[in-house]
Amino acid sequence: MNYLERDTFGMYKGLSNGGSGPSRRQGPGPELMGADTLVGNAVCNRNSENLGDIKEIMLDMRSGRIGYAVLSFGGFLGLGEKLFAVPWNALKLDTDNKRFVLDVEKDRLDEAPGFDKNHWPDMADPSWAKGIHDYYGTKLYVDDAHS
Structure with missing residues (x-):
């Protein structure tokens, strides 16, 4: 299971589908991520x-x-x-x-x-x-x- 699938709070929403979530340079995202989503x-x-x-x-x-x-x-x-x-x-x-x-x-x-x-x-x-x-x-x- 990857970090997008483990994201129960929706913090990465928009990273993979071009949605309204944060940009790829801001957190949450590749530069600032939730530890629980990485395990x-x-x-x-x-x-x-x-x-x-x-x-x-x-x-x-x-x-x-x-x-x-x-x-x-x-x-x-x-x-x-x-x-x-x-x-x-x-x-x-x-x-x-x-x-x-x-x-x-x-x-x-x-x-x-x-x-x-x-x-x-x-x-x-x-x-x-x-x-x-x-x-x-x-x-x-x-x-x-x-x-």
Whole structure:
């Protein structure tokens, strides 16, 4: 289910059908979106291979920023499913296909650091965060203020 289908408040009304909703440059829309509408959205790579879907969005309560999207991958009916914390800045919204794109090959995601739903990592640990950002080739957003 994509963000347009999850929009129970009508905030994206007009985005896909030329209706009277907000323009594509204003929120709600591609630049400012409701978090609840993004959970469940598909994630694929540049080759349009399915990489899973967003299960959760992790907010950094100290900075007020989105830290990670928790992505599910693999398994069947929830069994054997692996979860991944993907830096938010590694995801790009594909508004044409109503999904996110993660620039990673499917086999690389198989090897990515992940966890199961009963054993979440300490996402507040700076060394864990550095490892995740290094893996995906993204910059820690806490470094933005020092650039």
